Amino acid sequence: MLKPQALRAALAVALLALSAHxxxxxxxxxxxxxxxxxxxxxxxxxxGVSEEPKFDRVIADINASRNVRFVLHTGDVKQGSxxxxxxxxxKRFNQYQKFDDAFIVTPGDNDWTDCHRxxxxxxxPTERLAKFREIFYPAIGRSTGKQPISLLxxxxxPGHAAHSPYVENTLWQFAxxxxxxxxxxxxxxxxxxxxxxxxxxxxxxxxxxxxxxxAASLAWIDEVFNRAxxxxxxGVMIAMQANPALEAAAGSSARLGFDEVIAKITARSIxxxxxxxxxxxxxxYFRVDKPLVNAGxxxxxxxRVENFGSPNxxxxxxxxxxxxxxxxxxxxxxxxxxxxxx
Numbered sequence: 001m002l003k004p005q006a007l008r009a010a011l012a013v014a015l016l017a018l019s020a021h022x023x024x025x026x027x028x029x030x031x032x033x034x035x036x037x038x039x040x041x042x043x044x045x046x047x048g049v050s051e052e053p054k055f056d057r058v059i060a061d062i063n064a065s066r067n068v069r070f071v072l073h074t075g076d077v078k079q080g081s082x083x084x085x086x087x088x089x090x091k092r093f094n095q096y097q098k099f100d101d102a103f104i105v106t107p108g109d110n111d112w113t114d115c116h117r118x119x120x121x122x123x124x125p126t127e128r129l130a131k132f133r134e135i136f137y138p139a140i141g142r143s144t145g146k147q148p149i150s151l152l153x154x155x156x157x158p159g160h161a162a163h164s165p166y167v168e169n170t171l172w173q174f175a176x177x178x179x180x181x182x183x184x185x186x187x188x189x190x191x192x193x194x195x196x197x198x199x200x201x202x203x204x205x206x207x208x209x210x211x212x213x214x215a216a217s218l219a220w221i222d223e224v225f226n227r228a229x230x231x232x233x234x235g236v237m238i239a240m241q242a243n244p245a246l247e248a249a250a251g252s253s254a255r256l257g258f259d260e261v262i263a264k265i266t267a268r269s270i271x272x273x274x275x276x277x278x279x280x281x282x283x284x285y286f287r288v289d290k291p292l293v294n295a296g297x298x299x300x301x302x303x304r305v306e307n308f309g310s311p312n313x314x315x316x317x318x319x320x321x322x323x324x325x326x327x328x329x330x331x332x333x334x335x336x337x338x339x340x341x342x
Contacts, residue, residue, distance in 0.1 A: 037175050038067040040101075040333075041316040043074030043108070043241065043281030044309025046092070048082055054313040055095065057337045062315060063100045069174070070149060071099045074281035074307055075108025075185065075241030077136075084115035084123050089135045096144065103145035105136055106168055108241040108281070109186035116194035124202075125194060126209055137167040154220050163216035171224055176322025177235040178228035182217050182261075184240040186282045189214070189257030210257065218264050225268040235275040235320075235327035238265065243282035246291040246304060266294055269302045275327040276302045277318070284309030286316065288330045305330050313338045 040062045046055040062068055077092040078084070089111075096103050112129040114120060138144065141153045154160050154169035163169070171180045190210050193201040221238070228236045244258035251259065269276045269292075286308045292299040305328075308314040319329040 036067050036319075037069055037321070038065075038317050038319040039174070039179075040065070040068045040071045041074070041239075041279055041305065041307045041318050042071070042314075043307045044076040044284050045313050046095075047076075047079035047310035051310060051313055052095065054335075054338045056098070057335050058313060058315050059095075059098045061333065061335050063098075065317070067317065067319070068101055070102040070104060070143070071096075071145065072181075072239055072279070073103070073105040074239055074279060075106050076110040076281060076309070077105070077108065078110050079310065080110050080114055080117075081119050082110070084112070084120045084128050086131060086135075089132060093135050093144075097146070099145045101145055101147050102143040102149040104143045104151070104170065104181065106181040106183055106239055106241055107132055107136075107185060109190070113185055113187045113190045113192070113194075116197040118196050122196065122198050124197065125190070126205065133165075133167055140167050141170075154216060154223070157223065160216075160219060160223070163219060166213070166216045166220070169216060169220045171220075171227065173231065173233070175320040176233065177237060177320050177327055178224060178231065178233040179237045179239075180220070180224040181239045182220055182224075183213060184217055184242045184244065184258070184261055186242045189242060189244075189261075191257040214260060217261055221261070221264045221268060225272055228272065233274070234322035235277065236269075236272060237277040237279060237318075237320075237328065239279040241281055243280055243306065246278075262292070265302075266292060266299065269299060270294065272301070274301060275325075277328045278302060278304045279307070279318075280304070281307050281309055284312065286312070286314075286332055303328065303330075308332070311340070 046052050062071060078088055082088060111132050112125050115123040115125050115128040140155050141151055143149050143151055151170040151172045153167050155164050155167040166183060168183050169181060190206060194206060195201050224236060244262055245254040248254035285306055287306045289304055290298045291304050292302050307316050314335050315333045317331045317333050
């Protein structure tokens with residue numbers, strides 16, 4: 001038997017439902033309510049063995065969600081002082097496979113560009129990038145996770161034969177929006193010297209890598225917006241690892257390696273005219289804002305979301321609904337077991 005309070009609540013709900021379906025009471029246009037489909041956004045975790053149990057709690061929290069359909073990691077699968085050994089990569093990859101849904105990752109600077117550091121093993125960064133691709137992208141055009149989904153990879157996309165190495169640049173459709181990853185990393189997008197590499201920096205090789213990947217990134221951003229326009233997508237989400245210093249002035253040292261990417265995203269967002277969500281990690285500071293300025297005014301249709309990062313081992317839920325004028329709704333999810341003692 002229902003308790004009195006529960007009975008009163010049930011009657012109130014029933015009356016509300018009846019009134020909502022009454023033709024005389026129906027509003028001209030139904031109000032927007034947040035839809036039930038979302039994705040989990042995270043990055044910069046786990047940083048070291050000590051955070052692996054915390055990350056397992058994040059996995060359990062996400063797996064318990066009824067809304068999440070895929071998990072997106074913005075890179076840095078290891079901390080900056082952790083070795084770049086195959087065993088570390090494989091261990092993290094296996095931990096990510098505990099997600100019940102699809103898992104998608106874009107590389108971070110800790111995952112390859114900074115592997116020249118002595119405490120990382122003194123690896124050649126381009127060799128580590130090749131190994132990262134081998135481990136984290138076992139099937140071109142398909143995510144990992146327990147419920148993998150199909151992706152369009154730049155490595156197999158029509159018209160992108162010149163960019164065939166970039167298996168990590170991917171695109172897919174979700175809830176009326178076009179989603180994508182673009183390989184843009186910290187450490188000035190790999191323009192920072194490999195100064196701890198045995199034998200010293202290799203500026204020519206490093207610059208050549210940057211030039212080729214930048215060309216692929218710019219071409220992929222165009223592809224993303226072209227397909228979004230062709231499919232009449234309600235919005236676009238682009239994820240990268242680097243915090244590209246959106247608040248800084250073009251040409252400033254803070255934007256070294258990022259100016260062309262920002263200019264491309266700015267121009268295409270303006271032309272697209274619908275909501276654009278730029279997701280990144282790198283600086284380990286959860287935020288949602290509109291930092292891009294064009295002609296002295298904030299670019300209104302572009303929103304930046306940065307995920308939590310070590311030592312804050314939590315996640316961000318992003319709801320996607322084409323009926324919402326903003327398309328994307330961002331909700332921070334704090335994992336109780338990972339709250340830092342005060």
